[in-house]
Amino acid sequence: MVEVVAERKKEMSPGRMFVEAYAARGLDAAVEYSVTITDSLTSSRRKPRYPARNMFRVVDLSTDARRYYWHESPPQPGDPKVNDADLRREAASRFRKSPIPELYPTTAWVQVPPDLWEDAETFESFIDYRLIVRLGTAENHTLIRGKGGLLNIPGIAGMTSKGSFSSTILAACNEVEQMGGTADGLVINPVDYYKLLGYSSLLDDLEQNGVFVVRTRLVDPGTAIVGDFGHGALLFDAGRSVIRFAEPPPGTFAEPGAALMAEIYERVVVNLPTNFFIVSLQGPAHADDAPAECGAHAARS
Numbered sequence: 001m002v003e004v005v006a007e008r009k010k011e012m013s014p015g016r017m018f019v020e021a022y023a024a025r026g027l028d029a030a031v032e033y034s035v036t037i038t039d040s041l042t043s044s045r046r047k048p049r050y051p052a053r054n055m056f057r058v059v060d061l062s063t064d065a066r067r068y069y070w071h072e073s074p075p076q077p078g079d080p081k082v083n084d085a086d087l088r089r090e091a092a093s094r095f096r097k098s099p100i101p102e103l104y105p106t107t108a109w110v111q112v113p114p115d116l117w118e119d120a121e122t123f124e125s126f127i128d129y130r131l132i133v134r135l136g137t138a139e140n141h142t143l144i145r146g147k148g149g150l151l152n153i154p155g156i157a158g159m160t161s162k163g164s165f166s167s168t169i170l171a172a173c174n175e176v177e178q179m180g181g182t183a184d185g186l187v188i189n190p191v192d193y194y195k196l197l198g199y200s201s202l203l204d205d206l207e208q209n210g211v212f213v214v215r216t217r218l219v220d221p222g223t224a225i226v227g228d229f230g231h232g233a234l235l236f237d238a239g240r241s242v243i244r245f246a247e248p249p250p251g252t253f254a255e256p257g258a259a260l261m262a263e264i265y266e267r268v269v270v271n272l273p274t275n276f277f278i279v280s281l282q283g284p285a286h287a288d289d290a291p292a293e294c295g296a297h298a299a300r301s
Contacts, residue, residue: 056235
């Protein structure tokens, strides 16, 4: 990571590239980037806050020639018995192949304060740490609760409990392992993150066991996503982005003014839907433990 940070410090930031384009073309400035710009900046925060994209294996379609991806589907009622499936549940899954789906655009807007561009350093900072940060929030929405986001992908089961949220999360981690995978990612709302931080050692225990924790408003309080992100999902990425001045949709801002748009293109697919769970809480946040109830392999739409 230190080498990556040092290398990026040598590179021109997306904001600096756009500032130079503005100096040449004014409000007609537009820059197309050969990278996904939400992955182009390093945070200066002392406390890390990871975006959802960092959980996934990224496939850069600008350099990767693949046309298909593989995935598994669980057994259906009436399927023939498969040897050892009582011990190794995944043995009964069926292998599938699908074409890489159409990527979704993710867009963010900011309204530029009048004449901000006259101060090149401040204009650069505004693009890097306001426009692209807002694009990162929009990307979280795309990956988690958008049309193709994890909360809306068919085949991911729900798991609920009247016990503690902690015990339900751990039950989901166990269920992933019973399917032959490893729960290596947790997406959780900041409300629950800070409750758990003050109540138990769960988050520290999970992180020390290699679970990557993302906290974001884009999952509802009392809800979490647990899964095998390392082997069970992919993020198809166009490997390109654009920033330009444009006319925003009605209602984007409270008053008229010059607006900047940033856009990237991507799509999540889940190879192993049986290795992901949408955990939700039924009872009080810290009730006595009760067995978790799993809607195993129930489709979500």
